[in-house]
Amino acid sequence: MSWKPVEGADSVLENDMKEFDVDGVAVLIARNANGYFAYPALCPHMEAQLAFGTCDGKLITCMQHLWQWDMESGDPVGMAEERIKTYPTKFEEGQVWIFFEEELKYAYMED
Template sequence: MFTRVCKAETVPEGGMRLVIVDARLIILACPEGGDDLRAFQGVCPHSNSPLSEADFDGRVLTCPVHGWTWDLTSGAPIEPQESALAEYPVKVEDGSVYIDVEGVVPLFAAP
């Protein structure tokens, strides 16, 4: 079930914002060079820390706790190659962004 989270214009190309859907923290990003919004888990797979203070350079997300990085065009890990970020389905209708969290669980690195 898709839930409305914000207006699409609030996430410019190269930008990101955090939203909450069904008590899940989610990163909503529009990577540079891409034309689609992407939604990923908003907690680090390493430390389960919120990524609310993460750095985003338009493509790479960097965790503020230990410096882990991910490519937000895909959610794939860059350094270390430990764990991807879970991705949620996103759709934009009439200028509003909707995210579906059903059946998607955050990914975590092996202990």
């Protein structure tokens, strides 16, 4: 359990998102006018890579079956049946940090 810096995440543009490797764990960082938000990189439905979806500043949409979530709360919207996990974030010392509360299971970027 600790805060981890996400190298390069400050380059994510507003209303956009990108995947990053944090200590071998794939995380998705999205940004809107209110700040940065972090999630596991894989969709809770069938594990598609969320970075290939879209972020419009309010919703994140998975490109695979179009499930959507409120990007700030992670709550499901429309036909999505599960919420998306969110991780606490902060912007300090010129970079984005995320708080890992537990071991993440989406570690496919280690290969």
